[in-house]
Amino acid sequence: MIKRWHAVAAAALVIAAVALYVVSRSTAAEPVNLTTTGSRYTATVLIADPAPGQVTVEIKVSKGDADTVALSAVMAEMGHSTPEISATMREPGRFVAVGELFPMSGVWELSIRLDGPAGEEQLAVKTLITE
Amino acid sequence: MIRVLCLAAVLVLALAAPAAAHTVTAGTDLRIAQTIAGAEVTVVVKGTTRVPGPLRIGVIAYQPVSGLPIGLEVRSVEDGRTVTGTAQAAANPQYTQLQVERTGPHELKLSAGNETAVIPFRVLVERDSAGAFLIYGGLFVAAVLLVGGLLTGATARPGRAMALAAGAAAGVTVAAMVIVFESQVPAPPPDGAAPAPAPTTSTAEGRPYVQARMETVPAQPEAGEEFTLRVDLVDGSTGRPVDDLTAHHEALAHVVVTSEDGRYFRHVHPLRTAPGHLEVRLSAGRPGRYLAHAELERENSGGQLVAADFTVGGPAKASAESGTVTESGKTGAPATQAGTTVTPRLQPAVPIAGRPTTIDLDTPAGVRTWLGMTGHLLIRGQDGRFFGHVHEMGAPGSRVRFTFSFPEPGRYLAWVQYATADRIVTVPFTVNVTAPEAK
Numbered sequence A: 001m002i003k004r005w006h007a008v009a010a011a012a013l014v015i016a017a018v019a020l021y022v023v024s025r026s027t028a029a030e031p032v033n034l035t036t037t038g039s040r041y042t043a044t045v046l047i048a049d050p051a052p053g054q055v056t057v058e059i060k061v062s063k064g065d066a067d068t069v070a071l072s073a074v075m076a077e078m079g080h081s082t083p084e085i086s087a088t089m090r091e092p093g094r095f096v097a098v099g100e101l102f103p104m105s106g107v108w109e110l111s112i113r114l115d116g117p118a119g120e121e122q123l124a125v126k127t128l129i130t131e
Numbered sequence B: 001m002i003r004v005l006c007l008a009a010v011l012v013l014a015l016a017a018p019a020a021a022h023t024v025t026a027g028t029d030l031r032i033a034q035t036i037a038g039a040e041v042t043v044v045v046k047g048t049t050r051v052p053g054p055l056r057i058g059v060i061a062y063q064p065v066s067g068l069p070i071g072l073e074v075r076s077v078e079d080g081r082t083v084t085g086t087a088q089a090a091a092n093p094q095y096t097q098l099q100v101e102r103t104g105p106h107e108l109k110l111s112a113g114n115e116t117a118v119i120p121f122r123v124l125v126e127r128d129s130a131g132a133f134l135i136y137g138g139l140f141v142a143a144v145l146l147v148g149g150l151l152t153g154a155t156a157r158p159g160r161a162m163a164l165a166a167g168a169a170a171g172v173t174v175a176a177m178v179i180v181f182e183s184q185v186p187a188p189p190p191d192g193a194a195p196a197p198a199p200t201t202s203t204a205e206g207r208p209y210v211q212a213r214m215e216t217v218p219a220q221p222e223a224g225e226e227f228t229l230r231v232d233l234v235d236g237s238t239g240r241p242v243d244d245l246t247a248h249h250e251a252l253a254h255v256v257v258t259s260e261d262g263r264y265f266r267h268v269h270p271l272r273t274a275p276g277h278l279e280v281r282l283s284a285g286r287p288g289r290y291l292a293h294a295e296l297e298r299e300n301s302g303g304q305l306v307a308a309d310f311t312v313g314g315p316a317k318a319s320a321e322s323g324t325v326t327e328s329g330k331t332g333a334p335a336t337q338a339g340t341t342v343t344p345r346l347q348p349a350v351p352i353a354g355r356p357t358t359i360d361l362d363t364p365a366g367v368r369t370w371l372g373m374t375g376h377l378l379i380r381g382q383d384g385r386f387f388g389h390v391h392e393m394g395a396p397g398s399r400v401r402f403t404f405s406f407p408e409p410g411r412y413l414a415w416v417q418y419a420t421a422d423r424i425v426t427v428p429f430t431v432n433v434t435a436p437e438a439k
């Protein structure tokens, strides 16, 4: 009798684990790590904790000597756009910007305006921001 | 068991994410009409089932072209890797195979003559569904354990047999649960898909309007000289260039240019030269006022119509077109079926404003689908303030039929267009619409 009870419990555990997996699959907010290449620069956008409100965005420039990086965002679905914020160079090719880029959850297009001896170029990546 | 497996297969197929605009995935081609080097073509990009993998690109010509080479360049927007090739435009084109290394955003650059178009698109590859894994995994485990249970039962070890049977039950339950509930859980997007909110949280429908400016370069073209018609698109809410046009009826924009009197008619598909910028080259033989109507559609939005006018100056050129001569080789040019005069039949013969009118036109054998439809009817009010575009949705046959309610009494200019094996046929006619009888 005890063995039968164990079997039922094991089956219930398996079912619970599967249910948890299926539910959690759609809700996890993962860090943003996107790369985009234009004719002059290659930029990688890293956001460890993407969410509406204040965010810290790291930009790694792996092609082209950018000396200025500025970020702004557009939510095409609603027609929202946010002011441009300047990124601070931490070391050559590594920039960090802190600001309120995504006022609400949704799909945002992050514009990256890069400038340097090679000239100016505007690149963009799209990312889903959730609460 | 077989029935369950079939059901599972059906569900897995049904769960495949719907293809969004400008994406190529196995089985879903990207088709974009372009007016390039004076030719009306449709570029077809066939998807791949894997990356690295082959991306096949063909250029279908809708008019006689003899060796129109189109330069192809596919670039990954992520790593910048670029592959190039050449396609020959033809009625039944050979497909050029280019190797793509990854999924995600890409750009296809087309060049012919001295014109260039850049079409953004995404390469998608279907991911193995986690649900499918659980369904088949659960059923497999259940099957193994059931056999084990039977064998153990046969050797008279009820305890162990019971445990195995319970395991089998768990496997079946997992599979069944996933089959039942997976349909309520969003399927994983294909690899390379654009970020999108879960369908349940997306309440916004329709993007802000496009602020469009259409102008010619030069500002006043000369009769007989080539000019460029530019369409510049700006988002009405952000002021940014609009770069999210869908391939609406197989084109980023459908532009119809007509002379005020309707004798000049061009239906063309401008090239995207930069974000928010479309261009098409045209020429007009006669001076006078011309009207341009552009149809376009933003992602997740409805269609929009943009209208403009411009003036062609200078003396008329000998090559001045008339609305009824055959002008094969010229883009979207009107043409009649060789040696025949075809007149559309209207029902009622004198259309009444606000009531449906049907328009029938006999077509020769061998009509082929163009812009996703068997036939197109373009309608312009005499003064150009009204513009309409109607489709024959049926399969190609011996006629095309359209139903349209002319909104107001008056004179309308109309053109039926369809594609045959080697050309686009345009049949112009006029319609006089009367007012409904006053009660």
Ligand SMILES: [Cu+2]
Pocket (backbone or CB within 6 Å): B251, B253, B254, B255, B267, B268, B269, B371
């Ligand atoms: Cu069109």
